[in-house]
Amino acid sequence: MDKFRVNEISGPIKEIMKVGRTRSEWSCSNGFITFELITGFVYSASEDTLDMIPGTLKLTDCLRFCQENSTCQSINFETGLCVLFTSSATQRPGALKTSHFPVFTMYAHKICLLGTRPCNRVWMFERVIAHELRDLTRKRYSATSREACMEKCLQEHSFQCRSANFDSSTGECAISDMDRHSVPESRYFAPSGDKIEYLENNCVDEGVRLCEFKKVNGRIVKTVDAVFENITSLDECRKMCISVPYRCHSFDMSDTASRVCRLSHHSSASLTHIEDPYLETRGVATYELSACYNVTIHCEAKEMVAKVTSNKLFNGKVYAKKRPNTCVQDVVNRLDFEIRMSYNDLHCDVQQQGFGQFSNDIVIQHHDMIVTNQDLGLSVQCQYDLSNRSIANGVQLEVSGEVDTSGSQSATVSSPNVTMTITDRSGEDILSAQVGDPLALQFDIVDQNSPYEIFVRELVAMDGVDNSEILLIDSLGCPTDVSIMGALEKVDGNGKVLRAPFAAFKFPTSEIVRFKALVTPCLPSCEPAKCTSKYFDGELRSHDSLGRRRRELAEQNELLVVQSIQVTDKFGFERSERKLSDFDETSYERQNDANSQSVEDESSCVNIIGLIIACSLFLLAQLILLLAWTYVWQRRKSKLAEGAANSADMLYTNMSMIY
Structure with missing residues (x-):
């Protein structure tokens, strides 16, 4: 070359x-x-x-x-x-x-x-x-x-x-x-x-970073900054990218069997001026740096300040996970932002772990409304050296003068992934059912170690053909008709798994029933909605359902989940591909159950009633005959008592007349 x-x-x-x-x-x-x-x-x-x-x-x-x-x-x-x-x-x-x-x-x-x-x-x-x-x-x-x-x-x-x-x-x-x-x-x-x-x-110092990468399939950079051999995993390659002495923005490890990791300070954002910079082929992927965050904790006399710097303009919010509505900071197009959490402010709920030790959990959320897998959760701590220091106003939380910090910690908390499944009452997944089968709609956070819980609202069942729909759980999180679907409840007291019982139903025009719902993750727990529903006996009863009141919903984060099931009826209609013109009268009556089943049932009912009436008339006739025979027998005895002179021939003649 x-x-x-x-x-x-x-x-x-x-x-x-x-x-x-x-x-x-x-x-x-x-x-x-x-x-x-x-x-x-x-x-x-x-x-x-x-x-x-x-x-x-x-x-x-x-x-x-x-x-x-x-x-x-x-x-x-x-x-x-x-x-x-x-x-x-x-x-x-x-x-x-x-x-x-x-x-x-x-x-x-x-x-x-x-x-x-x-x-x-x-x-x-x-x-x-x-x-x-x-x-x-x-x-x-x-x-x-x-x-x-x-x-x-x-x-x-x-x-x-x-x-x-x-x-x-x-x-x-x-x-x-x-x-x-x-x-x-x-x-x-x-x-x-x-x-x-x-x-x-290239001298920008981003410090210790929490970084996320996005996968770009089908291409790798032709020229890279470094090639490392004997790298055993994709995660190890990722760590190499973060730790090298330059600003690494992408890496690839297309064939893990060869254990070769390639790093580059370039990404698609910095290669726009290069003609054809990528080798495009199937089965390969480049992991581009999406965003990095450096979080520092400033432990001041009255409050804890979490300062965040990013390598990319940030739009979203940062908030205390236990108080997402009252302890929150909105961020618009910033590379650096912060959230202040006062120790004696109930709105931020900073926890005191011990003498001079305080901690709280914060969430860096990219979207204004929903929690996604790009979001970060951090546990931050402040530890104060309170020796030889005066306490102001007799309250331990306020320290006069400068405060020495002895450390801070951070950890990443995964954001939730929520699924909706249709199960039987024992919790086993099903794909089809018949009308009336006892079922349940179940919502799960996949990672059971996630700190989130969930609540559900605006659950809708839709026809798979003409988009007819029925509202099952309203915007408050309450069931609209408990005879169709019950309230959402925790499974075994676990707020990460919710289940609502219902009997299988279908729409007239389709066997496919689609369910759609809004699911909101919340930290640390979800407040149940207070619902009032009319039960089977006609009484109104109050109960809880895992939803949230309307005034609280505007500030929450919502996920849309969808699931489908095939539901067939139990009428027993037989299906025939024969044309109507091919039927004779007998076969038509036998096969077209959709039109004849109710008629046949009605005829059966008529035959049974006729048999009952006939049996009753027969018994009545026997009773009348028995009464007549008894009457005649009594007269005969009376005559025998009045005159013993009657001869046997006369008696025989009289009996013949009776019969």
Whole structure:
């Protein structure tokens, strides 16, 4: 491969390259030497090649090779190859050209910075030619060179300077507390005029960080900053990204079997000016840094202050998890924010663990209404040294004068993932049922170690065909008709699992019944709604249901859950694919039960009644005959008593007449 196959840079960019040549790297006695990095460019000066070091898997190693060699002035780096040069684009701007290799190249050269102290980073600034960060300038200075503009950024004390735009035609240096990674939209970083360059500070100190990464499937960066071997897991690769001595913004570990972890200080936000920077293929993924948070706890005399800094503009809220409505701070487009929690303020409910020890739990929530898996929960603590200190007003919580802090702690709490399932009364999941089957609708927080509980409201059953619907649990969290669905109750006293009993039902036009509900996670527990419902005996009874009163709902966080079930009826209708024209009268009466079943049942009822009537008439006739025979028999005895002279023939004749 020809390592120096390049395209020529246009004339205006050549003029930009000349800026900064007034300060020579060869004489930096009053300052220090560091590196300026340019991604997507290659230095073509084969006659000035000092060394080629194949097998170099880390950009930092390549830069150190140059740093340790006094004759080295610049480097080209591709993953696996480091090239050292005795000259740089500062002296030879025409030799710096856009790279068009299958993998893009990163170029860096030595620069001299004055009036500031070096940071613990191998390169301190990255330059993007003919680009700028728009509309986010905090301060403007006049600078004689790019290096002077960089120094203005490093020397800024009123805020942390993350980037600068330097206009070589006017000498204007516009510094900002934002960079390509901290802004929420790519529209802020855009091509500029020929004279403006973007300078990004790699010395930004973000301290101990709580970081979240998002997965981007189907692509990996062609050129990375570092390749680490024998990495056993994706989590270990992630930790490598957070701990390296530069601002790592993405990593990939596409084949865990090979145990190779690749890191990059780039992400999609910083590669917009590079043509085709990704290798796109199925089965791979890049994990890009979504946001990082650094939380510090200031333990003051009367309150605990949690200060949060982020690497990306934050919109959302921070609140005490036990008091999400009364101890809350709304945040709009901020990189840093805080929440103050007074020790004697019931609205924040700070817990006293012991003498001089206080703690509370806070939640950093991105969305204004709902808790998502991007949110963070932190447990913060303050421990005071109260020895030899006076207590004001006899209250232990207020300490006069300055207060010494002896430590703070933090821990991450996972946000909840809620599911809705349809079960039988024993809790076993089911997919189909018949009308009237005893069922239950169950809501679960998947992680039983989660600190959240849940409540449910606006539970609706919908027809799977024509979207007819019936409200089962209203906006207050109460059942609308307990004969259809009962109140939501905790399962075994666990607020993470709720269950509402109901008998299976269906809509006339479909066998599919869809359930939809709003579920709200709450910390630490959910207050039940007070409901009044009419029961089967017609009496109104009060009961609890796991919902929340309307005035409290506006400030809560809601999740939408949906589930479906197939419900069939019990009428026993037989299905036939035969056409009606194929039926004879007999088969039609037998097979079309939908029309004939009730008629047949009615005929059966008529036959049974007729049989009963016939039997009754028969018994009545027998009774009448018996009474008649008894009457005749009594008369016969009377006649026998009156006259014994009657002969046997006469008696026989009389009996014959009776029968």
